[in-house]
Amino acid sequence: MRVSVDTHRCCGSGQCVLAVPEVFDQREEDGIVRLLDHRPPAELHADVRTAATVCPSGAIEVHEA
Amino acid sequence: MTTAHPVEPLSFPAPRGACPFAPPPAYEQARREQPVSRVTLWDGSQCWMVTRHAEVRTVLRDQRFSSDASLPGFPFVTDGRRALANETISNLIRLDDPEHARLRRMLTADFMIKKTEVLRPRIQRIVDDFLDRMVAHGAPADLVTEYALPIPSLVICLLLGVDYVDHAYFQERSRVMLHNHSTVDQIRQARDELTDYLQQLAERKRREPDDGIISRLVARGELGDDEVATMGLLLLVAGHETTANMTSLSALALLRDPAQLARLRAEPALVKTAVEELLRFLSIVHSGLPRVATEDMVVGGETIRAGEGVLCMISAANRDEEVFATADQLDLARESRRHVAFGFGVHQCLGQPLARVELQIAVETLFRRLPGLQLAIPYEDIRFRTDMAIYGVHELPVTW
Numbered sequence: 001m002r003v004s005v006d007t008h009r010c011c012g013s014g015q016c017v018l019a020v021p022e023v024f025d026q027r028e029e030d031g032i033v034r035l036l037d038h039r040p041p042a043e044l045h046a047d048v049r050t051a052a053t054v055c056p057s058g059a060i061e062v063h064e065a
Numbered sequence: 066m067t068t069a070h071p072v073e074p075l076s077f078p079a080p081r082g083a084c085p086f087a088p089p090p091a092y093e094q095a096r097r098e099q100p101v102s103r104v105t106l107w108d109g110s111q112c113w114m115v116t117r118h119a120e121v122r123t124v125l126r127d128q129r130f131s132s133d134a135s136l137p138g139f140p141f142v143t144d145g146r147r148a149l150a151n152e153t154i155s156n157l158i159r160l161d162d163p164e165h166a167r168l169r170r171m172l173t174a175d176f177m178i179k180k181t182e183v184l185r186p187r188i189q190r191i192v193d194d195f196l197d198r199m200v201a202h203g204a205p206a207d208l209v210t211e212y213a214l215p216i217p218s219l220v221i222c223l224l225l226g227v228d229y230v231d232h233a234y235f236q237e238r239s240r241v242m243l244h245n246h247s248t249v250d251q252i253r254q255a256r257d258e259l260t261d262y263l264q265q266l267a268e269r270k271r272r273e274p275d276d277g278i279i280s281r282l283v284a285r286g287e288l289g290d291d292e293v294a295t296m297g298l299l300l301l302v303a304g305h306e307t308t309a310n311m312t313s314l315s316a317l318a319l320l321r322d323p324a325q326l327a328r329l330r331a332e333p334a335l336v337k338t339a340v341e342e343l344l345r346f347l348s349i350v351h352s353g354l355p356r357v358a359t360e361d362m363v364v365g366g367e368t369i370r371a372g373e374g375v376l377c378m379i380s381a382a383n384r385d386e387e388v389f390a391t392a393d394q395l396d397l398a399r400e401s402r403r404h405v406a407f408g409f410g411v412h413q414c415l416g417q418p419l420a421r422v423e424l425q426i427a428v429e430t431l432f433r434r435l436p437g438l439q440l441a442i443p444y445e446d447i448r449f450r451t452d453m454a455i456y457g458v459h460e461l462p463v464t465w
Contacts, residue, residue, distance in 0.1 A: 011166070011411040011412075011413065012169070012170065012174075013407075013415075014176075014177050014417070017177075017178050018178060018418075019402070026177045026178070027174075028174065030174050031173030031176070031177040054402055056126065056408070056409045056410050056411065057126070057410065057411045057413075
């Protein structure tokens with residue numbers, strides 16, 4: 001699995017951080033998404049998919065590979 | 066494909082049914098039979114109502130459905146809200162990107178999870194203090210005025226840098242602004258008084274800065290005091306009415322469901338999941354999130370034309386059986402993260418991390434410290450806020 005984020009789309013709701021804090025964080029200055037791990041380990045895949053689903057602005061893309 | 070519409074569109078808002086925690090039966094029926102349907106508003110105008118989880122997400126995530134209340138066709142559910150939208154500086158919930166994003170990004174850092182988690186001990190002290198006072202006053206007590214309302218009110222005051230001693234002043238005016246039966250003149254007056262109050266506060270912060278949000282907005286130098294006041298007003302009103310009503314309605318829902326309450330008491334760690342489920346189950350933002358289409362769009366098989374209004378019913382979407390099995394049951398251990406109680410799309414609630422922390426602490430503390438908590442009046446006598454923009458109960462008399 002490969003993850004990418006779009007910081008222009010992101011509205012800083014923090015849903016992704018709530019779902020998988022190991023993979024997503026928010027920038028100190030404006031709360032916009034910061035990707036910590038673009039190739040998360042298998043045990044986090046389900047939560048990463050949830051993060052992409054609940055992201056209100058559609059800023060997270062998950063490429064399954 | 067366009068399906069045939071009933072001759073008579075549903076009159077909006079529809080009345081609630083026998084269960085005060087459930088959305089109006091007409092919305093649930095619409096979700097099952099015609100999830101994108103026409104409704105008639107108070108002024109005789111018509112717009113669309115979207116009730117299914119999938120379509121609510123689609124509309125709210127697509128910015129071709131605009132939040133700009135100055136656009137023709139934007140649906141207003143009361144005359145008061147229409148009057149407000151046409152007279153004031155638009156706050157960010159009624160603006161589209163990029164202007165919306167510019168304003169929102171001035172606030173996102175203050176409400177992000179890391180910041181609100183740091184506030185936990187402080188919020189716990191505030192919650193314990195108000196509960197101590199309520200207990201000291203003795204039973205019966207109104208849980209709304211002595212516990213549910215003052216907690217988020219004090220917290221948002223601390224964050225904004227507003228003096229809590231003035232809380233009666235802005236609580237009364239917030240109430241007028243959010244009351245569906247307030248006259249346009251009453252709403253105007255309440256808004257003007259609150260805006261003046263906040264504008265004076267912004268001027269004072271210019272002279273005497275502190276580390277509150279209002280002061281920092283002023284210090285950025287990008288906004289006039291009137292714009293800071295508009296933003297402050299949004300945060301102040303949104304910050305206490307919503308969490309307050311979720312707290313008291315959650316307390317009532319749990320008192321009415323002893324099995325679920327026992328489960329929460331036996332397993333306090335369940336509180337985070339429980340709060341998500343209560344948000345889903347109660348969906349207190351009950352009057353529909355308004356948008357207007359800026360181009361022709363096909364949603365759920367219906368064509369919504371440019372210039373037509375849409376109301377997204379998050380209460381109905383959160384009871385969608387296709388997403389939440391046995392949706393009409395409160396199940397505190399349920400996986401309910403896909404709920405849309407905070408809305409969806411770029412306008413999704415900015416303060417949700419704060420609301421979560423407040424609710425988790427307020428609910429857990431209340432039932433832990435008052436094991437004998439019960440209603441002080443018959444359940445049938447409780448007045449529900451069907452007449453307010455934010456649903457809940459007007460009072461919740463309790464003993465313990």
